[in-house]
Amino acid sequence: MRGWRLPLRLAWRDALRSRARSALVLVMIALPVLGVTAATVLIATSNVSTVEGLDRELGDADALVAVREGVDEVAQAPNPDDGLDYDEDSGTALTPAQLAAALGDRPLTEVRQGWGMLRTDRGATDAQLTEVDLSDPLAARLVDLTDGRLPRAAGEVVVNQALADKGYDVGDPLRLRGQDSPESVVVGIAESSRVRSEPAVAGLVGSLGFETFDTSRTWLVGGGPMDWDEVLALNERGVSAYSRTVLEDPPPASEVPSEVEVYESSTDETALAIAALVVTMALLEVVLLAGPSFAVGARRQARTLALVAASGGTPAQARRVVLASAIVLGAVASVGGVLLGIALAAALLPLVQSFTSSWLGPFQVAWLPLIGVAGFGLVSAFLAAVVPAHLASRQDIVAVLGGRRGDRKPSLRSPLLGVVLLGVGIVGAVLGARPGGELLIAAAAIPAVLGMVLLVPVVLAVLGRLAGRLPLSLRFAVRDAARHRTRTVPAVAAVAATVTGVVALGISTSSDAAEARATYAPMLPAGAAIVSTLGGQDAEQVRTAIGREVPGAEPTDIRGVRDATEEQYLEVTVTAGSDDWLLSSSSSVLGSSLLVGDELPPLLLGVDEDERTSAARVLAAGGAVAFTDRGVRGDEVGVRVARSDGMTGEPIGRPVSATLPAVVIDVDPASTGPVAVLAPAAARQMDLEVTTVAVAITGARVTEEQEQAVTEVLAATASGQEMYVERGYRADGETLIIQLVLAGLGALLMLGGTLTATFLALSDARxxxxxxxxVGASPRTRRGVAASYALVVGFVGAVLGAAVGFVPGMAVSRPLTTMGGETCVITGSGSCTPSGVQVGPFLDVPWLLILGIVVVLPLLTAAVVGLTARSRLPLVARLS
Amino acid sequence: MSAVLTLDRVSRVHGEGASAVEALKSVTFTAAAGELVAVMGPSGSGKSTLLTLAGGLDSPTSGTVTVEGADLGSLGLKDRARMRRTAIGYVFQDFNLIPALTAAENVALPLELDGQRPRAARAAARLALDEVGIGHLADRFPDDMSGGQAQRVAIARAVVGERRLILADEPTGALDTETGEDILQLLRARCDAGAAGVLVTHEARHAAWADRVVFLRDGVVVDESGSAPVDALLDAGQGR
Known part of the structure; x- marks a missing residue:
């Protein structure tokens, strides 16, 4: 430590003296520390731990106990959610009176939780329901009254703001959907402790009339802490308990009954590996961004260091002088970054809350991870100074004291090592380009990027040699960059590493999107929409809803035979000649797999006009139209309809069958149409009950708002249908957002690296x-030089980075987009079409993103630098 | 002989109020084409200020500086920069070559800055380098040159492109005696070829190359002569 005292003092003074450069380093290191700190605090705050969540479940009670029907003994983990064991129908549960006795003189009040459908102005909505005596002190803090009053009697309820926004106000009646729900009146607005943006209702027990999730009944229990022994005693009588005391201070595992299998969250090794990768890359990035400042600092101190060496200082002492400034700046930046990050998180809390559907936990600063984050900042500063320190300790003392400047010739070893590392990275990526190889590819990216960093000096040297034909400012910038490698290389490498990441992730996300686009199978003709009515129910309501919410739409009834009712289901088999099946799969997108009509219904995919005409002819003649994706031919089909019991699967009655004149129409394997369309006469002949199975909507583009409105209206009908609108493949919003975030982050880091290097270079080139x-340069020459610096750093970095980024990007697109063997092709509705063929791999290079980051961004940065750089040249610096 | 550089009652005050320092006090001075004028004087006498004013790097507090008939004081920053590219050449004590550029590129700098095509500028630069005797070093970088070679490059840069005013600030200060003499010979030759030269120096030997010696002390010209015994004038200047 003694050897460090002088270097640290020197570093402190130097940091104060060259404020601009110190500020630059501070920002470079403090910003990531600040960002990670804010994120850590916000995540810790929004994560509600079991203990933090206690108040939301328990209010002011000490425990929540549950009794299950037919259970007289349970075994539980300290938290019943983690493990609960009981035999069903093993005995008789305690009655409420027996439970009260078992709890001694503890006060208790029943609480019931559930979900239900509520009518809204438009239709219906889901709501979280709570029944409890809200005036009971035990239930205090379960709701927070903001308007009106709490319910005092059955028939009175409070609703939360989210439900009030849907049209329930104080004084309005409220009734759950369903036959025998009692009607209540809203007497107040109160926020639930459990949900925030979802509708919630609370009232006295019995006032809402709903069924709970299972057969258990729950009570809030007060009367002081309930310890583990008491919980165990209750377990023996069939009562499980969720006790505040036990959860806050759980008993050792040895005291937990052995039959309880405690669910333990396992550490996800993949997640850990990814986290390690991210931390490594971030560290590399920060080191590269902060590196140039230390390089310039070391050169400014070169004369001092040479004098130290000339008067007998060892290389180690010279190194320490440079490293000490990293320690000083790193420490200040880390501590400052953490403190500012905490403040930022506190400031962002209301914003985060407004985007979150649940309540955030109490503001929480987890110091241990934050110390890690601060350590990260310090280590990155230290690493950033290692190379400059090493070079400073080996500098040519005579040259420095003689006033010459410039770096030493680059060694041959490091580019060689760079080539080897790059090779390792490429081999790793190639090996990883198979299903399941994602992690290997990501890991291989690290040696690839490190190898690239080591090759940057060579690239700069070559460019310097080739620069002879460039215009003056550009030539000056390229040559100067090549001469001052310790300053330029980290900046170029920082830009390159950023671009590598952006390009690799860009290729992988857009390849993923390309796969989704290529494998998308529409269910309906583009722009059409359909509502299945599940067999005639509510068809009139559906038509009315569509007519009201989607102006201009033409609803058309699609008639057919219901595939299933609550009691039975239908199995339709269509055969042609010796072929037992015509379609490899069928679905009832159009409401049923067996449709009936005088002509083909609308919205059939893959059927052209000629086929429609011949189909109409056959149907008019009392025949049938069958569909095949297997190339089956024939002018006659056998139709067989069998019924089975919905519960037991037992056949009901005898199957009916008929042989009908038919046309067989070829469809795409991925199509999701019906099996056959029968003429009405044929259906009558087979004694099939024909109803409206779906309502097709054509003639209007259904907007998303209209779709939601129709869905909300339909939620109120008996069968709760939903509308499906075929909008074709639509890029996942996520892909676009990821690309935008990538481009934004890339731009930010690129700007940071470029600006640092440029302004350090300008001050160096004074x-x-x-x-x-x-010699007569006009004032704007300085701007030209500044812009050229930015262009050189940005462009060289971007080109190198893009080249290296293609390797992991293209490699990872293989495992990401290849599906082989028995897999699913996910269609628009989320249904799964089995596919024996190999799909993919897909490769889509987001050229626009790459062009933007390799060409536009460096030019833009250069323009910004050129326009903002001071144009005044130092005039007499060397003359006096 | 026509005057290339004229300073007419030029004063330059640095700072204001009590801390004001008068670097030059109403100095009148001319340098004509074909003439090499040595400016001598002790440290702080105003030699360098005179040179910066003559080069348009600084503006006088009062008086006028005229180069090739143009009043520098009435020109803007841009036009003064143009003058430095086209009419005035500087030679510095420590060469001030740009290390990132080759010898030829350094010499071509004023031409390129003036908008000439690189190829033509480079050709002119090679010619200028040939004239100062180091045409074979055109593609070397300054760091790979000796002091004498570097200063030759600097002189080539100062004269390239028909410039008729050469301002040299202690051009031999960083060189050994023999090389210094060579450089001065070169300057003399340029002046004989028609340029006006102003040589700031404190060495009497070098003043001997000049047609005229102007002696400055405390910002005032104390002697201006082409014949006075130079050594006698120099006694006060040796302290530097």
Whole structure:
């Protein structure tokens, strides 16, 4: 430590003296620390731990106990959610009176939780329901009254703001959907402790009339802490308990009954590996961004260091002088970043809450991870100074004291190592380009990026040699960049590493999207919509809803035979000649797999006009139209309809069958149409009950708002239908957002790296600029030089980074988009079409993103730098 | 002989009020084409200020500086920069070559800055380098040159493109005696070829190359002569 005292003091003074450069380093290190700190605090705050969530479940009670029907003994983990064991129908549960006796003189009040459908102005909505005596002190804090009053009697309820927004106000009647629900009156608005943006209703027990999730009854229990022994005693009588005391201070595992299988969350190794990768890349990025400042700092101190060496200082002492400034700046940046991050998180809390559907937990600063984050900042500063420190300790003392400047010639070893590392990275990526190889590819990206960093000096040297034909400012910038490698290389490498990441992730996400686009199978003709009515129910309501919510739409009834009712289901088999099946799969997108009509219904995919005409002819003749994706031919089909019991699967009655004149129409394997369409006469002949199975909507583009409105209206009908609108493949909003975030983050890091390097270079090149001025450079030459610096750093970095980024990007698109063997092709409705063929791999390179980041962004940065750089040249710097 | 550089009652005050320092006090001075004028004087006498004013790097507090008939004081920053590219050449004590550029590129700098095509500028630069005797070093970088070679490059840069005013600030200060003499010979030759030269120096030997010696002390010209015994004038200047 003694050897460090002087270097640290020197570093502190130096940091104060060169404020601009110190500020630059502080920002470079403090910003990531700040960001991670804010994220850590916000995540810790929004994560509600069991203990933090206690108040939401228990209010002011000490425990929540549950009694299950037919259960007289249970075994539980300290938290019943983690493990609960009981035999069903093993005995008789305690009655409420027996439970009260078992709890001694503890006060208790019953609480019931559930979900139900509520009518709204438009239709219906889901709501969280709570029945409890809200005036009971035990239930205090389960709701927070903001308007009106709490319910005092059955028939009075409070609703939360989310439900009030849907049209329930104080004084309005409220009734759950269903036959025998009692009607209540809203007497107040109260926020539930459990949900925030979802509708919630609370009233006295019995006032809402709903069924709970299972056969258990629950009570809030007060009367002081309930310890583990008491919980165990209750378990023996069939009562499970969720006790505040036990959860806050759980008993050792040895005291938990052995028959309880405690669910333990296992550490996800993949997640851990990904986290390690992310931390490594972030560390690399910060080191590269902060590196140039230390390089310039070391050069500014070069004379001091040379004098130290000339008067007998060892290389180690010279190194310490440079490293000490990293320690000083790193420490200040880390501590400052953490403190500012906490403040930022506190400031962002209301914003985060407004985007979250549940209540955030109490503001929580987890110090241990934050110390880790601060350590990260310190380590990154230290690493950023290692190379400059090493070079400073080996500098040519005579040259420095003689006033010459410039780096030493690059060694041959590091580019060689770079080539090897790059090779390792490429081999790793190639090996990883198979299903399941994602992690290997990501890991291989690290040596690839490190190898690239080591090759940057070579690239700069080559460019310097080739720069002879470039215009003056660009030539000056390229040559200067090549001469001052310790300053330029980290900046170029920082840009390159960023671009590598952006390009790799960009290729993988857009390849993923390409796969989704290519494998998308529409269910309906583009722009059409359909509502299945599940067999005639509510068809009139459906038509009315569509007519009201979607102006201009033409609803058309699709008639058919119901595939299933509550009691029975239908099995329709269509055969042609010796072929037992015509379709490899069928679905009832159009309401049923067996449709009936005088002509083909609308919205059939893959049927052209000629086929429609011939189909109409056959149907008019009392025949049938069958569909095949297996190339079956024939002018006659056998139709067989068998009924089975919905519960037991037993056949009901005898199957009916008929042989009908038919046309067989070829459809796509991925199509989701019916099996056959029968003529009405044929259906009558087979004694099939024909109803409206779906309502097709054509003639209007259904907007998403209209779709939601119709769905909300339909939620109130008996069968709760939903509308499906075929909008074709639509890029996942996520893909677009990811690409935007990537581009934004890339731009930010690129700007940071470029600006650092440029302004450090400008301050370094002050004497040269003075010379330029003396030989007649006009004031804007400085701007030209500044812009050229930015262009060189940005462009060289971006090209290198993009080249390296293609390797993991293209490699990872293989495992991401290849599906082989028995897999699913997910169609628009989320249904799964089995597919024996291999799908993929898909490769889609987001050229626009790459063009933007490789060409536009460096040009833009250069333009910004050129426009903002001071145009005044230092005039007499070298003359006096 | 026509005057290339004229300073007419030029004063330059640095700072304001009590801390004001008068670097030059009403100095009148001319340098004509074909003439090499040595400016001598002790440290702080105003030699360098005179040179910065003559080069348009600084503006006088009062008086006028005229180069090739143009009043520098009436020109804007841009036009003064243009003057430095086209009419005035600087030679510095420590060369001030740009290390990132080759010898030829350094010499071509004023031409390129003036908008000439790189190829033509480079050709002119090679010619200028040939004239100062180091045409074979055109593609070397300054760091790979000796002091004498570097200063030759600097002189080539100062004269390239028909410039008729050469301002040299202690051009031999960083060189050994023999090389210094070579450089001065070069300057003399440029002046004989028609340029006006102003040489700031404190070495009497070098002043001997000049047609005229102007002696400054405390911002005032104390002697201006082409014949006075130079050594006698120099006694006060040796302290530097």
């Amino acid at each position: 004497p040269d600029l003075a010379t330029l001025s003396a």
